[in-house]
Amino acid sequence: MNNRIALGLSILILVLAALSCNLPWEEEPTPVGVTDTEVIEPPTETQTESPTETETATVTSTATEEPVPGLPVFSSSIIRHVEMFTPFKGWAVTQDGDYLLLTLDGGDTWLDATPSGLHPLPSGLTTYSLQPFFLDESTAWFTPNNTGAGILYHTQDGGVNWTTTALPFDNARYFFLYLNDGYALVSLGAGAGSHYVALYRTVDGGGSWVEIFSHEPGESKSLPESGSKSGITFLDMNNGWVGGTIPMTDYFYLYMTTDGGATWAQETDISLPAPYSGSFLEVWQPFFTNMSVGYLPVRAMASDSTMHLLIYRSSDSGQTWNFQSAVQDGGAVDFYSIDGGWVAVGTDLLQTVDGGTTWMPAAGSGIPAGESILEVDFVDGQHGWVIATPDESTLIPLKLYRTIDGGANWSQLLP
Numbered sequence: 001m002n003n004r005i006a007l008g009l010s011i012l013i014l015v016l017a018a019l020s021c022n023l024p025w026e027e028e029p030t031p032v033g034v035t036d037t038e039v040i041e042p043p044t045e046t047q048t049e050s051p052t053e054t055e056t057a058t059v060t061s062t063a064t065e066e067p068v069p070g071l072p073v074f075s076s077s078i079i080r081h082v083e084m085f086t087p088f089k090g091w092a093v094t095q096d097g098d099y100l101l102l103t104l105d106g107g108d109t110w111l112d113a114t115p116s117g118l119h120p121l122p123s124g125l126t127t128y129s130l131q132p133f134f135l136d137e138s139t140a141w142f143t144p145n146n147t148g149a150g151i152l153y154h155t156q157d158g159g160v161n162w163t164t165t166a167l168p169f170d171n172a173r174y175f176f177l178y179l180n181d182g183y184a185l186v187s188l189g190a191g192a193g194s195h196y197v198a199l200y201r202t203v204d205g206g207g208s209w210v211e212i213f214s215h216e217p218g219e220s221k222s223l224p225e226s227g228s229k230s231g232i233t234f235l236d237m238n239n240g241w242v243g244g245t246i247p248m249t250d251y252f253y254l255y256m257t258t259d260g261g262a263t264w265a266q267e268t269d270i271s272l273p274a275p276y277s278g279s280f281l282e283v284w285q286p287f288f289t290n291m292s293v294g295y296l297p298v299r300a301m302a303s304d305s306t307m308h309l310l311i312y313r314s315s316d317s318g319q320t321w322n323f324q325s326a327v328q329d330g331g332a333v334d335f336y337s338i339d340g341g342w343v344a345v346g347t348d349l350l351q352t353v354d355g356g357t358t359w360m361p362a363a364g365s366g367i368p369a370g371e372s373i374l375e376v377d378f379v380d381g382q383h384g385w386v387i388a389t390p391d392e393s394t395l396i397p398l399k400l401y402r403t404i405d406g407g408a409n410w411s412q413l414l415p
Contacts, residue, residue: 070160071111074101077414079387079400082107082375087383087404089137095398097129100140102158107385107402107413113159122146133174133182141174141182141206143167152206168209169200173231175240180205183240183261185232188215193247194225199232199261212261223264227253233285235294235317241267243283243296252298254283256318270321276300276308286318293338295356296321297330309333309343311356324356336378342407344373349386351407366410367401374398382406 077094079101084090092101092110098121101110118128125146132142138158143150150170155162156179169186176182181203188196198214215225227246234240238260244253254267272281279300288294296312309330312321327343327350335341339355342362347370350359367373371388374395378384384403389395400414 071102071113071158074099074110074112077101077110078398079110079414080374080395080398082377082385082387082400083134084377084379084383084385085134085137086379090379091132091134091137091140093130093132095395097127100130100132100142100159106383106404107400111159113155115153115159115162115164118144131173133176135176135179139176139179141176143170143172143174145171154206165207168211169198172200175232175234177234177237181237182206183212183232183234184209185229185242190228193227195228195244196225197223197229201237201260213264221264223255230283231285233287235288235291239318241286241318243285245280245282247280249278249280252281252283254286254296267321270296270312271323272300273310273323273326276302276310276326278303279308286314286321287335288318289335289338292317293355294318295333295335295341297333300326311343313355325359327359332374332376334376334378336380336384340378340381342376342378342384344376344386347372349373349376349407362407364403364407364410366403366412371399386410 077092079092080095080097081093082090083092088106089104092103093099094101098119100113102113103110121128128144128146130142130144132140134140139156140159141152141154143152150167150172152165152167153162154165169184172184172186174182174184182201184200184202186198186200188198190196196215199212200209201212202209213221213223215221223242227244229242229244232240232242238258240257240261242255242264246253250272252267252270252272254270255264256267257264279302282299282301284297284299286294286296292315294314294317296314298310298312300308300310306328308326308328310326311324311333313324314321327345329345331344331346333341333343339353341352341356343350343359349362349364351362352359367386367388368390371390372392373386373388375387376384377386382404384407386401388399388401389397397415399412401410401412403410
């Protein structure tokens with residue numbers, strides 16, 4: 001469920017240089033204040049079209065779900081991000097970042113779950129750049145990137161109904177633990193190697209927010225202003241992490257809170273194996289497969305432009321992180337259980353069954369040779385999806401593949 005980041009030291013240099021400019025999700029926050037919540041009703045038109053089997057490969061779907069009443073079939077799906085929660089149910093975001101999609105049949109059919117009223121786009125806006133947070137197959141939150149005050153959209157029924165709430169901030173990345181409890185990491189601006197943020201918490205599903213942490217001009221905070229911050233992860237309402245990168249070699253930019261985000265401390269006990277010493281490190285957000293076991297991907301870029309994806313594992317709820325392995329040119333990575341996972345390496349897929357200690361090539365068929373794998377997402381040992389493209393420079397076309405036999409065979413679902 002992790003995004004693939006382009007390879008190479010040259011790209012890192014561009015990313016670090018970008019710290020002096022505004023990041024895509026950065027705007028000035030709007031004044032604090034929450035207004036009443038509005039309920040968006042589903043379209044009144046009756047949808048009579050049902051999902052149909054479209055794949056012609058040997059792998060077939062066994063889905064029997066019917067479309068959600070009120071959600072029309074989205075006929076021109078070009079998907080850039082997918083998050084599945086069961087072998088049949090999951091979400092996707094289109095390549096243009098403007099539509100949320102829902103599937104009930106494993107990806108054969110995609111339904112338009114975008115709130116009514118968002119389309120057509122307002123004059124002067126080219127994209128909403130949607131970055132939703134999906135809690136499960138029915139629950140999601142997002143804030144569209146547009147001018148003016150931030151609006152939080154929230155659904156609990158797979159996009160049939162949405163509520164909207166005016167926010168005391170804009171340009172946030174969300175992380176929800178439960179239906180009611182969540183956090184928002186808000187960008188306050190960037191410049192001269194710094195990235196200023198604020199952290200808000202909700203205990204009513206996003207209806208109201210309380211500021212927990214914020215950078216202030218001229219004040220030094222426990223979560224430093226320096227460095228680019230990639231997002232937030234929380235294991236519970238007290239313990240959370242912020243990862244990122246800073247233009248220093250061998251620097252693990254990972255900060256942890258144990259008091260719900262009020263104060264932060266750098267993780268200083270993570271060891272870097274000798275072969276990767278002298279590398280610029282980009283720390284991705286940790287993710288957990290249960291309340292004890294978690295994984296921390298770290299991209300190490302050496303001075304000769306070689307890149308390795310370092311895999312760290314925690315078995316004590318993120319208190320310590322132990323090096324497992326390094327995957328040369330590793331990109332998107334996903335663990336579906338405490339020991340089982342996949343990583344994309346250019347045009348190849350590697351699989352682990354021992355928690356990332358060793359990786360084995362997946363001898364699957366159905367994905368044409370030479371197609372670069374951009375995303376990988378498995379819900380169990382058998383059911384998985386990848387997004388791939390034959391042209392990484394243009395991302396045209398984007399293709400969606402599915403396996404129902406643990407990667408032995410893949411069938412193309414889109415386009």
